[in-house]
Amino acid sequence: MNQYPPAQYESDAPAARIVLVTGPSGAGRSTAVRALEDLGYEVIDNLPLSLVPRLLEGPPHGPALALGIDARNRDFSTGAFLELIDRLGDRGVELLYLDCQPEILLRRYSETRRRHPLAPAESPATGIAREFDLLRPIQVRADIVIDTSELTVHDLRAEIDRWFGGPSKHRLALSVHSFSYKRGLPRGLDMVFDCRFLRNPYWEPDLRGLDGLSPEVARFVLGDPRFDDFFGRIRDLTELLLPAYVDEGKSHLSIGFGCTGGQHRSVTLAERLGKTLAEAGWQVSIRHRELERRASAGGLQVQPGTKA
Template sequence: MTPPSPSGRRPVILITGMSGAGLSTALKVLEDLGYEAVDNLPLALLAALVDQGDLLARPLAVGVDSRTRNFTAEALLARHDELSARTELDVRLVLMDCSDEVLQRRFTETRRRHPLATDRPVADGIARERTLLAPVKERADVVLDTSLLSIPEFRQIVTGMFRLGGGPSLHVFVTSFSFRQGLPREADLVFDVRFLNNPHYDPELRPLTGLDPPVAERVSTDPDFPGFFQRLTELLLPLLPRYNQEGKSYLTVAIGCTGGRHRSVFVAAKLAEWLAAQGYPVGLSHRDLDRSRPPTAP
């Protein structure tokens, strides 16, 4: 039998969101984690599914979205409130979100029709669905924006948020990023390292990244780096146990610089190494490393 949530109650996750934002992928990840995953369930059957005998002790993840028959935000929130009132259940409402531009590109690339615009432009379906889900977004326990996430990053985040069983309950995900590309929408804490000396202006270092020893040496020998990193870890050291005490299962720390290639990459990797040494499960990603790659000569 799959272990229960840390609260001792049976986990029930209700997942909804924008079509194309990754709901099906999230359900597959949750299934791999040990949840009974059910997609596109009519809301009228939700209570019966929760009470079904052979699933009574199993964690449950249910996908409910605009494809579902007679779907409305009000009906979903009503079912959510009914289940949340049951003391034996640990119910969380998760909404998968994504920017309109990325959603439209995904539908175009896969040549799929939008479920709310089968005979109209995809943009019309996206706009209609966003309006439909607005009340749910306001009430959701978790809003996960997948606009800039790779599949491995997405899996790491879902795993960190909803994994089952024992072990440390707080999972930390560290990502580097470029301020030019915008803030990571999933970030809980953001640190700006643009004050450090920039290897970009050294022609020999420019083609390299923060994962290469010459760049790491350049950044780490900045006179202000040792003090900054010490204060950063001193800040996080007491915060992490408090997040844990408050029941937060997943924390995303974002480290940004101008191009997302040198300083932020080095600092993020060093911070992930420090966090692992403190005993926390850590995920590491460099969101804009490939985007910032300088053009090669013809």
């Protein structure tokens, strides 16, 4: 996943936003929650899932709210969390996911000699793998993912400040997604563009094993005679609509690009639009659902001394 926070913004109190903060143990959730509190958010950490709907009953009021959700809570389950996200979808709730590479988490646990909360009598590697299994479907649904693998505490606080510290007119969070139509549309998309009409790199033997992040595939997709006109119209439409969404008070907008397998054309389009909007000063997060699924499926069995 790529993230492109805006380079500059004015400092001010946060708008009335509701942010759910979660992620694997050791990835920095507590640091993120404290950083949000410093930005003026009302913070409640380790809140049981069953209490969240009751807390949010009635019309929005008061300051921005950040809720830390921990997989260790006794009523936590993947299904219950996903159901909560669906239930709160019309409230404009944002999901912030603090991610970290499994081998980095393992090193952090080894350095602190802490027991993993999901495997108190087993190795930390077992607990890390178990927690990743629980959280994998939740990560896919996140609005913003921050990978803390290479971040210090100060770096993470700076990232939180970039994403959540400015006034609402500069804090419309954009997420641009790529996906495969075979797996259905990602939930919560506001705008969807079908790019299956573009020529498909899959049918080129030298490109089939690559994805849309590679320069070779990107050049192939951009070389389609229809690409420039298609992309230009999407860019112009998006740049026309974004200020209108800001005026309406919208805090998050999701744009999706779909193709057959979600590996090539949609990835190239999502990368190009995301970077274009970031260069124009918007806050952008790029998500590649099928690439994330593939990486998760191949990278979560962690053993001491090995890399995922």
